[in-house]
Amino acid sequence: MQRSSPWPAWLKIAVVGRNPRRTLIRAAVFAISAYVVFRFVLVPVRVEGQSMWPNYRDRGLNLINCWAYLWREPQRFDVVAIRLQAGSHVMLLKRVVGLPGETVEFRDGHLYIDGRRLNEPYVRTRCRWNEPPEVVRADEYYLVGDNREMPAHDHTRGGAERRRIIGKIVL
DSSP states (O other): OOOOOSSOHHHHHHHHOSOHHHHHHHHHHHHHHHHHIIIIIEEEEEOOSSTTTTTSOTTOEEEEETTTTSSSOOOTTOEEEEESSTTOOOEEEEEEEEOTTOEEEEETTEEEETTEEOOOTTOOSOOOOOEEEEEOOTTEEEEEOSOTTSOGGGSOOEEEEGGGEEEEEOO
């Protein structure tokens, strides 16, 4: 005598498929792949603070592509995540504006690279910064936030060693 299943046949097929063992293997492969991708390749980060406003909002969720700089170096205008301190899980979101060896300066709220004014279409707020010229060291990138309306002393900005740059923001 055949015992009837407590589930209708269509529901069982929808939940576990026609071959439950194959479905279990697919689910395990998917779970492991998702873990690896979101742990080592596309790391989710939450923005806290106003330094990148209005392009990246406070409490917004973004993804860091940790493999973006395996085969190339950061480029000007890339938005990157940098590790604040060695061993720390705290990261900052900043925009690369100065490359190694360049001189960075803020005059009357405008960014100058090697004496030439740089067009920054992503800066949408009025800036009044005046900062003396600073030469970016060979192993560093000059990073700054997009919200230039904030006073310069409230911003974390300046040279960051290449090894501290975790990856590029993709979302």
